[in-house]
Amino acid sequence: MKSNQTNVREKVVVLTGSGISAESGLQTFRDHGGLWAGQKVEDVATPEAFKRDPQKVLDFYNQLRKQMLAARPNEAHKALVRLEEFYQVDVITQNVDDLHERAGSSHVVHLHGELLKARSSVNEQVIVDCFSDQTLEDVDADGFLMRPYIVWFGEPVPLFDEAIRLTQQADKVIVIGTSLQVYPAASLLHYAAADATITVVDPNPPQGLNNIEVICAPAQVGVASLVNSLIESKNDK
Structure with missing residues (x-):
């Protein structure tokens, strides 16, 4: 049950997808005919692909990591910090980049993993920082190959229960730049409280958004406008 005490700050959950990172120059497969940075997702984003050709998969994520490190947080990321x-x-982000953290967001849940981490291909609990290229020589203490810390297609999403908990507690839910087609992330809106307000910011919002406020605008413009409005509502009280 949500508190009505005036000294308790309202809880906002923000679900972000590729649209917010795209405005920093990062690509995703859904915008490119099933390709992700020029590669078929089944060749680089599945456990089977890693077993079949680990070098190709490592090369792909090494390339993405370089692109990510060259990118910068945009005004949408910065507005969420304000x-x-x-x-x-x-x-709660579906993105594997660190743009939210670099912008200054205090609490970020990465549903689909992080490019700046690697984990054992056998022991899921062995997770390490990864700021440079991964190679086939990178192994865990037992000699098993390290893989990108990415939730690939066909794998469970370990942090989804935490995402559900946060969404259930939110007074406001903001959705930015996601098609709401990738599950289980797309189902998070179903866990929002009945009295929570939901706002979607997207230049091409999904169809069938009933009883949901829609800001039909790119992330930087739409999020800045929404955040300014939410802050003004606090200042008026």
């Missing part, structure tokens, strides 16, 4: 001055903000 929102923390007035609300308790949790970011």
Whole structure:
């Protein structure tokens, strides 16, 4: 049950997808005919692909890591940081980049993993930082090959229960730049409280969004406008 005490900051959950990172120059497969940075997802984003050709998979994520490190947070990322001055903000992202963190967001849940980490291909609990290229010489203490810390297609999403918990507690849910077609992330809206307000920011919003506020705009423009409005509503009280 949500508190009505005026000294308790409202909880905002922000679900972000590729649209927010695209405005920093990063690509995703859904915008390119089933390709992700020029590769078929089944060749680089499945456990089977890693077993079949681990070098190809490592090369792919090494390339993505370089692209990510060259990118910079945009005004949408920065606007969400400003929102923390007035609300308790949790970011749940489908993106594997670190742009939210570099912008300054305090709490980010990466549903699909992180490019700046690697994990054992056998022991899922062995996770290490990874700031440079991975090679086939990178192994865990037992000699098993390290793989990108990415949730590939066909794998469970370990942090989904945490995402559900945060969404259930939110007073406001903001969705930015996601097609709401990738599951289980797309089902998170079903866990929002009945009295929570939901706002979708997207230049091409999904169809069938009933009883949901839609801001039909690119992420930088739409998020900045929404955040300014939410902050003004606090200042008016």
